Amino acid sequence: MKTRLLFLLLSASLFAQTQYPLDYFRSPLDIPLFLSGSFGELRANHFHAGLDFKTQQKEGWPVRAAADGYIARIKISPYGYGKAIYVNHPNGYTTVYGHLSKAGGAIEAYIKKAQYEQQNFEVELFPAAGELPVLKGDTLAFSGNTGGSGGPHLHFEIRNTITEKILNPMLFGFDRLIADTRVPVINTLMVYPIGKESVVNQCHKPQAVSMSLQPDGSYIADKILVNGKVGFGISAYDLTDSNYTKSGAYEIETFNNGNPVFGYRFDTFAFDEGRYVNALLDYPRLKNTGMRIQQLYMEQPYPLSLIRADKSNGVIEAAPNLAQTYKIKVSDAHHNAISIDVPIEYSDLPAIDEAVAVKKTSYLLKSANDNNYTKDNVSVFIPANTFYDDFYLNFDVTNGKLTLADDSVPVHSNITITFEDTVTPEKDREKMFIASVDGKKLSYNFTTRKGNNFTAYTKNLGDFILAKDTVAPVITAANFKEGKWLSKQNTLELTIRDNLSGIKTYNGWLNGQWILFEFDYKNRKIIHRFSDNIYTDGRNDLKVVVSDNVGNSAIFETHFFRKKQ
Structure with missing residues (x-):
């Protein structure tokens, strides 16, 4: 009490x-x-x-x-x-x-x-x-x-x-x-066994739970047979009147036999808390299936200010001769709400599947500690609280490629990766960077160099190599041709592309005077507006220089004609 x-x-x-x-x-x-x-x-x-x-x-x-x-x-x-x-x-x-x-x-x-x-x-x-x-x-x-x-x-x-x-x-x-008389929608209810000894419906693995709609608009879930500890998760969204875009839920509350155990409400939060969304979600399921299941418990607490929880942190433990009803209530900002009642019953029936095996490696990462790993020419520093849980880290270096865990593990803050290179000639090192590897695709990580050491700070996991980019960006005219009159156009547009380290800078000059180009990265375009009134009556000479993140530059020169408005 x-x-x-x-x-x-x-x-x-x-x-x-x-x-x-x-x-x-x-x-x-x-x-x-x-x-x-x-x-x-x-x-x-x-x-x-x-x-x-x-x-x-x-x-x-x-x-x-x-x-x-x-x-x-x-x-x-x-x-x-x-x-x-x-x-x-x-x-x-x-x-x-x-x-x-x-x-x-x-x-x-x-x-x-x-x-x-x-x-x-x-x-x-x-x-x-x-x-x-x-x-x-x-x-x-x-x-x-x-x-x-x-x-x-x-x-x-x-x-x-x-x-x-x-x-x-x-x-x-x-x-x-914003008119809203519609209740939120819960489309998935999940139950998670917590601990290797826990069993739910004679299984060690998380399961989706069926629900039945009641006359009053609420739901009752199928009875869950539990031996040990469990947590719950849901996929939910909200709809407003005259709008079928799915939005997020405003408030989620959970109760066990009427006692509040876990919940959160989106009234306010700080920007530096934003990445805790990955702790709130069933992150491996998100990465593997794309489903966003909001977990309504914490195995290992994390400091997200909008969460309220009792001492169990939302974890429910079944006990013999104790009937339990777990309730989930989801509300929107207009106080429309929907709820699910979940009957929980203790059962000592044995599991019919094998317990989920933890894949052990040589590196047990303690999330509360600083962690350093070194092999061959690569070192990795992982500050305390970079991860939300302890786990066995997949760390290896083979033929110059670093393997660091996988993308089903959420990362909260930056990891420091350093490659030492004593082989590459000095003239080539300016073009080198630490790249993420996804199949045959390489992605740029911002890289600094000090002597033989290349260092990147990243929140990404996966495979990494030292890569070299010697190819300059490509610049092409998008809405004009050389030597043409452009008097009726409002803009001057060029497409810029770089297929490896990515665009870093873009500059243009019209008749020797710097002009403003806006960068639309989604369409890979830079756009100058003639309303800036930089051009001259008649011939105009344009020069554009685009550089990538390792210093390769491309120069594009052309001319056009335009009549003063």
């Missing part, structure tokens, strides 16, 4: 509903809001940090300031949020607008001025508090598809300005702008 009371008090403390201003922020778009991504949604290596709003499969919608404030940060990048604007507000919050096509008016001029001064498309700017003020409803920018976006949409965030913790915009009244 005391344990339950302590859990309830802790839960109330962790999940007390902070009072957020409900009418302070307006919608950043003037069109109806439909979600293409929810707050906390489980993404590759991170939790989604905001709401993604659909833009009717189009770019160019005005993006409005959600409240009065000033632009505190602008980041322009080919990756991540692409073109993004951050606005600080006097109430202590910051709103973020990502994947923009361009900024509006004076803001766009401010960005363009900085890009030409720095001679770089990628800039990060921090205007002073009074430099770029905005009023609620002002046009900050226009929606787009820049950065890592998979289609036109607006990424919108609210953060605490001081702590920079991300907050769910639904807490600020955005739930009123």
Whole structure:
């Protein structure tokens, strides 16, 4: 009873509903809001940090300031949020607008001025508090598809300005702008034996559990026969009205005989917690099948602040003569909910399969310790807490190839890999790097060199070799031909490719003057806009230089004609 009371008090403390201003922020778009991504949604290596709003499969919608404030940060990048604007507000919050096509008016001029001064498309700017003020409803920018976006949409965030913790915009009244009367969907229920002696339904292996829909809309799972300890996991998603895009669940709670045992709610989290998504998920199943099963227990606790758990950390142990009912409740941000009751019964029936054998190697990695491994000319340093669990590491070096575990093991922080090379001539070493190997495909890892040693920091596992890249990138004209008149075109576009170490820099000059090219890595294009007004009336000579990550460069020169507008 005391344990339950302590859990309830802790839960109330962790999940007390902070009072957020409900009418302070307006919608950043003037069109109806439909979600293409929810707050906390489980993404590759991170939790989604905001709401993604659909833009009717189009770019160019005005993006409005959600409240009065000033632009505190602008980041322009080919990756991540692409073109993004951050606005600080006097109430202590910051709103973020990502994947923009361009900024509006004076803001766009401010960005363009900085890009030409720095001679770089990628800039990060921090205007002073009074430099770029905005009023609620002002046009900050226009929606787009820049950065890592998979289609036109607006990424919108609210953060605490001081702590920079991300907050769910639904807490600020955005739930009123998004109609949702539909309950979440649970499409898979899994049960996991914990420990080599545990048996579930006479099996040592994880199993999917069947569920039956009840008249009240809830589910009852098939009875589970257990000897030992078990944990549960689910695959779940949410749907809003008039929108069939699957979003993540807002809150998951679990109970054993009515006592809360494990749960989490996506109200807020810190950016440096994002990678714990890999601990929350059944990561090997994700890598092997693509299924995202959220595990509702922790075998080895990890410090994800949004989790609440009792002393068992969600692990259930069956006992003779004790009937147990395990309940899972999944809710969305509009308080629509669905639940599953899972009957659990002790059984001493023997397993009909063999216990899952642990493949042992010579290297038992203790996740709480620093670990060093060396063989031949390769060394690997793995800091403490790089992995979530202890396991037998597959470490070997054969014919110059490093094998380090496999990609079914999640990595939380960087591993240091060092190759020593005393054989390659000095003239070739500048072109060498540590490459990840996937079949015949090589992928670049950022590599530094000091003397004979090449070092890379990576969160990837698998096979690695020292590779050499001596081939320069390839540059081709995409929307024009040499010597043609381009008076009716708005842009000058080139395709740039590098098939090994990857593009590092790209620069262009028009009649000897540096011009801005935007890099669209998804389409492998660089784009110059004639509205920058750099060209001359008549003939224009263009020079473009593209370099890869080991210093191979390609030069493209051509000319075209254009009439001054």
